[in-house]
Amino acid sequence: MTVEKVVEIENVSMNYHTLDGETLAIKDLSFNVYKGEIVIIVGPSGCGKSTALSIISGLIKPSSGKVVVNGKAVVEPSKSIGYMFQKDHLFEWRTILNNVLIGVEIQNKLTNEMKEKAERLLELYGLGEFKHYYPSQLSGGMRQRVALIRTLAIEPDLLLLDEPFTALDYQTKLAVADEIGRILKKEGKTAIMVTHDISEAISMGDRVIVLSKRPSTIKSIHEIKLTLDVERTPLASREAPEFRHYFNTIWKELDVHVK
Amino acid sequence: MLNNQKCVNDLKAKYPDVSEEHREFLCKVKKRKRAIIITQVSLLVVFFVLWELAARTKLIDTFLTSYPSQMWNLFLRLMEDGSLYRHVGISTFETVVGFVAGTLLGTLVAIFLWWSDFISEVLDPYLVVLNALPKTALAPVIILWAGAGITGIIVTAMAVSIVVTILGVYGGFKEVDSDKIKMLQTFGATRLQILQKVIIPASIPTIVSAVKINVGLSWVGVIVGELMVSRAGIGYLIVYGSQVFRLDLVMTSVFILAILATIMYQGVAYLEKKLMKWR
Numbered sequence: 001m002t003v004e005k006v007v008e009i010e011n012v013s014m015n016y017h018t019l020d021g022e023t024l025a026i027k028d029l030s031f032n033v034y035k036g037e038i039v040i041i042v043g044p045s046g047c048g049k050s051t052a053l054s055i056i057s058g059l060i061k062p063s064s065g066k067v068v069v070n071g072k073a074v075v076e077p078s079k080s081i082g083y084m085f086q087k088d089h090l091f092e093w094r095t096i097l098n099n100v101l102i103g104v105e106i107q108n109k110l111t112n113e114m115k116e117k118a119e120r121l122l123e124l125y126g127l128g129e130f131k132h133y134y135p136s137q138l139s140g141g142m143r144q145r146v147a148l149i150r151t152l153a154i155e156p157d158l159l160l161l162d163e164p165f166t167a168l169d170y171q172t173k174l175a176v177a178d179e180i181g182r183i184l185k186k187e188g189k190t191a192i193m194v195t196h197d198i199s200e201a202i203s204m205g206d207r208v209i210v211l212s213k214r215p216s217t218i219k220s221i222h223e224i225k226l227t228l229d230v231e232r233t234p235l236a237s238r239e240a241p242e243f244r245h246y247f248n249t250i251w252k253e254l255d256v257h258v259k
Numbered sequence: 260m261l262n263n264q265k266c267v268n269d270l271k272a273k274y275p276d277v278s279e280e281h282r283e284f285l286c287k288v289k290k291r292k293r294a295i296i297i298t299q300v301s302l303l304v305v306f307f308v309l310w311e312l313a314a315r316t317k318l319i320d321t322f323l324t325s326y327p328s329q330m331w332n333l334f335l336r337l338m339e340d341g342s343l344y345r346h347v348g349i350s351t352f353e354t355v356v357g358f359v360a361g362t363l364l365g366t367l368v369a370i371f372l373w374w375s376d377f378i379s380e381v382l383d384p385y386l387v388v389l390n391a392l393p394k395t396a397l398a399p400v401i402i403l404w405a406g407a408g409i410t411g412i413i414v415t416a417m418a419v420s421i422v423v424t425i426l427g428v429y430g431g432f433k434e435v436d437s438d439k440i441k442m443l444q445t446f447g448a449t450r451l452q453i454l455q456k457v458i459i460p461a462s463i464p465t466i467v468s469a470v471k472i473n474v475g476l477s478w479v480g481v482i483v484g485e486l487m488v489s490r491a492g493i494g495y496l497i498v499y500g501s502q503v504f505r506l507d508l509v510m511t512s513v514f515i516l517a518i519l520a521t522i523m524y525q526g527v528a529y530l531e532k533k534l535m536k537w538r
Contacts, residue, residue: 057445076447083445085438093460093535102456106446154446 006158006190007033007056012065013215014051025051027215029065033158038184038191040201043211044254049194052216053160056192057083070157079107082156086163088147090135096146097122097131103154114153121149125183141172148180152187159184161193165200174235177204181234198254202246203237210253219253222246266290325507330514333507343515350481350492351519353409357416358477362470364417365424372425373432373458374450390426394419395483407488416480420473427472431465432458467531474523478516493519 314326485494500508
């Protein structure tokens, strides 16, 4: 494994200020992500997982600490970071192809070459015939795939995925997670994904980081090593004998109590 | 139901692949639609016929109500001498300029408010007061300032619609999903790009519905303005007619006004359909 660091997160803390007072959301978060790796962050709801992603993307500034991506400190949204949301946020008034091109357009990189590339990506991931459709004509799973291609179109070095499958129904979620997991591996992308779904985390991640309740700190990091006869894909991963052990360990660490 | 059977048979040629049951369903929908239109037209016809009959049998005082055939004759006369076109033309021109200006300026102010949260918060109470105030109360002042003529009338029409536009369109801007904006920000979008790529296109439905309301409001402004100062236009015809007790002129003008306003509204509705084909 190459040990080229893509992301270095050093002692990041985040304070939220409201009129009622201040809340420490994240405390002293530090970890690295290496090239081609998919790192999953899980944690109890409301622990500041999404905040962590927003900080890494440069959308919000941490109260202290710093984030370095590809050797450069992140201070504002960077062109080398792609971000994928819970909802697809496709623009209803744009066709699929034009939706995919929005990022490129924003970055003033819209060339014929880019357009061809976007069309190729759509073609490659089974959406070629829909490029002139409007989002309302596509199913939820397809829309989320379009959202990923929109993110890939700007050729990011790092992808941030914020619970990207939460808005989908269970069956679609499994299928789309499998698909997107394969796409990320195929494109050799480095990714950080946030989720609250333990199985999803184990099935997609190379490493799983478990965060504690607020203020969030790292509770543990699990290197996911699965024995499989076939190539590892998110769906195949669920068949591995170790899957259950990881699940139980992480479940206990999350320490969920329903009162 | 002989009629129904015929309808079902006719549809057989058009939709050979669907079941008999589905054809019956289609016929039922079609019949209902037709029944609604027939009733609508009948209502109008019955209204005019009763009006005419009541007038001829002296049941109503035609000096106060006029009656359809008298109005029709007047309408034909107005068309013949060409004065109808002049009055309609002037009023329509004033209204169109009024609502286009009201919509454009209103949207511009809304953009301005969206751009600066501080300014929008500062101006909020003033807009609320202006919105609550019946703008027609300002008409005399506006006409004094802008001139007792077409300009004054247009400014009145604009004043009536602009505040509603500002509030409506700005409200639409604020309703745009903040995550959609965040999505563009992750690509490094500037504020201007956010405005261009998401705020305005996402608000087109709001802007169009503002235009729809403005068509009606603009007519209010134009008629009020014309009642006060003009020497031409539908509002002038109405006020002149009432002053000389020519109720046929008043009634005819009101009907022409209704038709004009409807045509304009439908025009905007058509535009809406064209603009929003992605729906």
